[in-house]
Amino acid sequence: MEEIKWMVDINLMGTFHLVKAALPAMKERTKETRLPASIAIMSSQAGQVGVYGYTAYSASKFALRGLGEALQHEVIADGIHVSLIFPPDTETPGFAEENKRRPELTNIIAGSSGGMKADVVATKALDGIKSGKFIVPCNFEGAMLAVATAGLSPQSSPLTAFLEVIGAGLMRFAAICFQFNWFSTIENWYAKNKKCA
Numbered sequence: 001m002e003e004i005k006w007m008v009d010i011n012l013m014g015t016f017h018l019v020k021a022a023l024p025a026m027k028e029r030t031k032e033t034r035l036p037a038s039i040a041i042m043s044s045q046a047g048q049v050g051v052y053g054y055t056a057y058s059a060s061k062f063a064l065r066g067l068g069e070a071l072q073h074e075v076i077a078d079g080i081h082v083s084l085i086f087p088p089d090t091e092t093p094g095f096a097e098e099n100k101r102r103p104e105l106t107n108i109i110a111g112s113s114g115g116m117k118a119d120v121v122a123t124k125a126l127d128g129i130k131s132g133k134f135i136v137p138c139n140f141e142g143a144m145l146a147v148a149t150a151g152l153s154p155q156s157s158p159l160t161a162f163l164e165v166i167g168a169g170l171m172r173f174a175a176i177c178f179q180f181n182w183f184s185t186i187e188n189w190y191a192k193n194k195k196c197a
């Protein structure tokens with residue numbers, strides 16, 4: 001339980017603390033300058049889909065979506081835009097550390113979206129923030145996830161809204177195929193490893 005609390009403290013409470021600390025000055029500045037401002041929240045693709053081995057991590061990253069959606073309602077009148085970034089595995093020192101003890105099944109499922117270099121994720125994130133996107137995917141699988149999990153999130157443009165409406169059925173179908181594949185992999189892995197034990 002201590003480790004779960006630690007993760008929620010960093011990923012969720014850490015974001016609350018940062019937003020709370022930055023908001024008064026941001027509101028003041030947008031009022032004075034009339035220039036738009038952005039709050040970028042770093043989630044993860046594991047905050048769009050639950051992934052084996054990431055129970056605490058996924059929970060803390062999913063929570064950021066609720067935070068972001070509600071916050072966008074609360075700051076839109078101040079000219080502040082919220083962006084939620086959803087990267088896949090990203091080559092960072094933290095990821096190298098994580099990889100030393102990541103379960104095989106997590107590797108397989110997370111591998112469905114591949115990995116990205118940190119500077120590429122940073123560029124994608126900045127582009128998304130600058131163009132006022134609420135959901136910022138970082139790769140092709142991320143774009144599919146964005147459509148599949150669009151829910152009631154604010155849409156960034158009429159084109160995105162159109163693609164979400166048109167793509168919804170297709171992406172649900174793709175999601176079912178991915179889930180089927182992941183559950184079969186988990187089942188086979190347990191069957192094989194139980195036999196070996």
Ligand SMILES: CCCCCCCCCCCCCCC[C@@H](O)[C@@H](N)CO
Binds near residue numbers: 044098109145148
């Ligand atoms: C509707 C179609 C679905 C498209 C493919 C979905 C692939 C989803 C795979 C998600 C993997 C997420 C892994 C991210 C983990 C990182 O955040 C973590 N390593 C950071 O430490």
